Amino acid sequence: MTRLSQLLLPTEREPPADAEAVSHKLMVRAGLVRQIGSGLWSWLPAGWRVHQKVVQIIREEIDAIGGQEMLMPVLQPAEAWHRTGRYEIDELLKLKDRKGAEMVLAMTHEECVTTHVAQVVRSYRDLPFSLYHFQVKERDEPRPRAGVLRTREFIMKDAYSFDRDQAGLRASYDAYATAYARIFERTGLEWYSVESDVGMMGGSAAHEYMAPCRAGENEVALAPGYAANVEVASAQAQPVDVPAPLPAPEAVQTPAATTIDAVARLLELPAGALLKAFPIVIADDRGFVLVVVRGDHRVNEIKLANALGSPWRAATDGDVSARLGPPGFIGPVGADVTVLLDEGVDSEGGYVVGANQADRHLRGVKPGRDFDFERVDVRVVEAGDSVGGHPITIEPAIEVGNIFQLGTRYSEPLGATYLDEDGAQRPIVMGSYGIGPARIVAAAVEQFSDEKGISWPRALAPWDVEIVALGRSGSGELAAAEGLYRDLRAIGLDVLLDDRAAGPGAKFADAELLGIPLRLTVGRRSLDSGRAEAQRRRGLEDVEGGVALDGAAEAVTELWRTLP
RNA sequence: CGGGAUGUAGCUCAGCCUGGUAGAGCACCGCGUUUGGGACGCGGGGGUCGUCGGUUCGAAUCCGGCCAUCCCGACCA
Known part of the structure; x- marks a missing residue:
């Protein structure tokens, strides 16, 4: 249908009253999509044409690296999800069929694809290969937002690679990285790939593909030759004026000054001349430890978890009082706990720290002399920090794709193994690779619209x-x-x-x-x-x-x- | 899950404070005029005022519960 007189293209002069994001406003105004519930969108004919253009580009490039297209169901038995431990995830939609059997609506397809591969693959001669499909994903999102950018149901291209070992996985991963570069280049989007957190997926490496735009939910740190999700970014901290250490720590009265701000103001020092003590409890036998960052820095919880290699929680006031002193006045000096000192802290300075006594701090404290520590990199990077001598900028971006080295996270619980040349049974080493076509569409609208409306890259336009x-x-x-x-x-x-x-x-x-x-x-x-x-x-x-x-x-x- | 807001015609909204016949613009239908930047005239159709309950002679309006949607945050395999 290419005559406008007969096309269902319900354009609107006004954007939806509650829309905030540019892509949300314009995609509705242009008659591309309509909402049927929170995070639930229908694609009208013109919008679906754009979606299909994206799908076709992806299909061609994944086929080109030997990916095999297939289709797996959204509705699945819960059993495999129990085995991988993902049944407990809150976002997973669970239901029962008429016989009372536990079912789930899949949020991705690792369980399903790995189950099939476990049944089919017997030998190293069957490997490697990769499979993919375009299929609906269901996620009970706590907060859908910004039109089609974050929804409860969406189509994803999800691909899975199956290799005999880590070297094979790296080759598959590189092939997907190459295909992804071609895909995003062809879409006409402005994009880049960034290092990302491996998250609860486990595995050893991950990259995200980001399209910079205002409505983006992610923050990316950028410098020449460097791009990383702020969740995992590392950079050289900006310098701050810190007094020289005193011959020995000296107590100062700081009545009721329980925050960095209050202490800095009282002592007329920059916040960066203080050390912030962040008490945590690690899930393993390390237990209670004190994380110390510069006063003007913030602890990055994801980097902290990665540095610890273990989950952790913030210590309660009770833990703190028992181990150190009154909350608000704690510090590393004289404390009988492990101290993890962030790399942003220059160990030549003389810092102000809590004295572990009410209304009292210590000044002139020199790390290493006045307390022992282990170095860690756990702070949130900030615009103006530097990488390789270049200052970084931080900009919002929308994640349009990701690639993960999964390893044996799914093959082990689901019994996906093969026999090698020596007859030894080994787990298949997997990778997973996602792209959200709807997000590519929305990112294109975000990046190229003007006050009159959308301006499609020719590769994505619903018509030429x-x-x-x-x-x-x-x-x-x-x-x-x-x-x-x-x-x-x-x-x-x-x-x-x-x-x-x-x-x-x-x-x-x-x-x-x-x-x-x-x-x-x-x-x-x-x-x-x-x-x-x-x-x-x-x-x-x-x-x-x-x-x-x-x-x-x-x-x-x-x-x-x-x-x- | 915490905070904030909103539910009145297909869309954007007014009316609510101060209870008494449900409105406007756009859109839609008919007729006529009009055709290079969202035309004009005349006539017309369309709303359980989110929902349930309470107060009242009387509720879109006051009060309460619930539901839905959006925004900020948390969360985001």
């Missing part, structure tokens, strides 16, 4: 060309537009013809809102000279002279190739 036919029905303009429409379609262009009875203003406004990269206008201004006007959507630039109707197909194809 929009023809705006002016003049009333029965006029020569409409007839000429119909002829142009036939000619362009004949050579394989995707063409949308605005043949509605609406006025010119409404047609132009809708064309700009929908954002098709090339607009051809057929009206009496240019028809007399046998031409159609042409305008690029990006920047709304007119093409000098337009295109001649005679031989238009070739001219338009050439023009289309020059578009972003």
Whole structure:
């Protein structure tokens, strides 16, 4: 259906009252998507065309590295999820069938694909290979937001690689990284890959593919040659003026000053001249430890968990009082606990720390002399910190894809093993690779829209060309537009013809809102000279002279190739 | 899960404070005019005022419960 007069394209002049994100507003206004519940969206015909364009790009590039497309069900027995321990995840939707059997709606497909592979693969000769599908994912998100950016149901391309060992996995991982670079390059998005947290997935390495945009939920630290999710980023701290150490720690009265701010103000020092003591309890036998960062820094909980290699919790006031002193006045000096000192703390300085006594701090404290410590890197990086001598910037981005080296996280509990040349049974080494097409669509809207509407990269546009036919029905303009429409379609262009009875203003406004990269206008201004006007959507630039109707197909194809 | 807000026509909203016939603009239908930047005239259709309960002679309006949706935060295999 490519005649606007017959297309279900419900454009709106006003954005939804409660929409905040640009992509949310524009995708609804342009008639691409409609909401049916919180985090639940339908894709209308024009929007679905964009989604399908993304899907096709992904399919071609994953096929090119030997991925095999298949399809697995969303509704699954709960058993495998019990075995992998993921049944306990809150986001997993659980239900029972009519016989009372426990079922789940899959949030990804590791359990299913690994179960099949466990049944099928017997020998190292069966490896390696990789499988993928495009399938709906269900997640009981605590807070869906920003239109299609974070939803409870969405289509994901999820791929899984199966190798005999870590070296094989690395090769598969690299192949996917290469394919992903081609995919995101082809979409026309601005993007980059970043180091990311391996999270509860386990495994040894992970990268995320990020599209920078305002509505993004992630923060990325960037410097020349460096890009990392702030969750895991490391950088050189900005210097701060710290007094020289005193010959020995000296007590100062700090009545009721329980915060870094209050102490800094009282002693007229920058916050960075203080040390912040963050007491935690580690889940393993290390127990209670004191994490110490510079006063102007914050502890990064993910980096801390990774540095510890174990889950942890913040210590309670009771723990703190029993082991150190009154909360608000604790510090590392004289404490009978392990001290983990963040790399942002210069050990030559003389810092102010809590004295482990009420209303009292110590100053002139030198790490190493006045307390023992182990070095860790557990702080949140900040804009202006540096990497390789370059200051970093931090910008929001939307995660559009990720690649994970899973290892044996799923193959072991699900019994996916093979026999090697020596007849030894070994677990299959897996990787998993996701892409969210809907997020690519939304990111494109975020990155390239202007005050008039969307401006699609040509690779994602729902149609290649929009023809705006002016003049009333029965006029020569409409007839000429119909002829142009036939000619362009004949050579394989995707063409949308605005043949509605609406006025010119409404047609132009809708064309700009929908954002098709090339607009051809057929009206009496240019028809007399046998031409159609042409305008690029990006920047709304007119093409000098337009295109001649005679031989238009070739001219338009050439023009289309020059578009972003 | 914590904080904030909102539910009135397809959309954006007014009306609520101070209880008494449910409104506007856009959209839609009919007729006519109009066709290069969201046209105009005339006529018309459309709403359990989220829901349940309470107060009252009378509730969109006051009170309470619930539900839904959005925003901020937490969370985000």
